[in-house]
Amino acid sequence: MSRHDSGLAASTVADSDRRESVLESALVTFARFGYRKTSMEEVARAAHISRPGLYFLFTSKEVLFRAAVTQALERDIAAVERFLADSDRPLRKRLLESFDQWAGRYVGPMTRDITAVIDDNPDLLGTIVETIPRRFETLIADAIAVESGRQVAMRLTQTLISTSIGIKHQVEARDAYIERFTVAVDLILR
DSSP: OOHHHHHHHHHHHHHHHHHHHHHHHHHHHHHHHOTTTOOHHHHHHHHTOOHHHHHHHOSSHHHHHHHHHHHHHHHHHHHHHHHHHOTTSOHHHHHHHHHHHHTGGGOSHHHHHHHHHHHHOHHHHTTHHHHHHHHHHHHHHHHHHHHHOHHHHHHHHHHHHHHHHHHHHHOSSHHHHHHHHHHHHHHHHO
């Protein structure tokens, strides 16, 4: 590899890391102010980047919002896939980690607002708000089906997802979510 090639690779990695960092800052900013009230200036300030630099990466607030939500959903579903694929570990543990990644990390005042912003702006996001949750449901059902069969697995999965949503809206902290959801998983797996 030439110096030029290695320099190019290093700048590509740095650009990718910068983009991820900006998207994380954007998600938090959208959660804090809502989609309509968030300005590109506020996102740039939160991401420690100039406004022109932000516009270089993302041509509009809509494109930025879509990219931020997409990155979060794809990161979460990739983590769930890793957790569930580790069949050497007990199903209980894999389910708890998966639901914590998918929902538990979005418990609390600030993170609850992220969900509200996503729910309030589905037209901005396209099909990803449907396809990724369906993927999550399928992954959970596939993991459960190994022990209980496909038909039962889907009903158990839907029950766990509904329970998770209910708990998420009743608690204020992630550890309370995990504690209550653990009870649900233990009941389902009996």
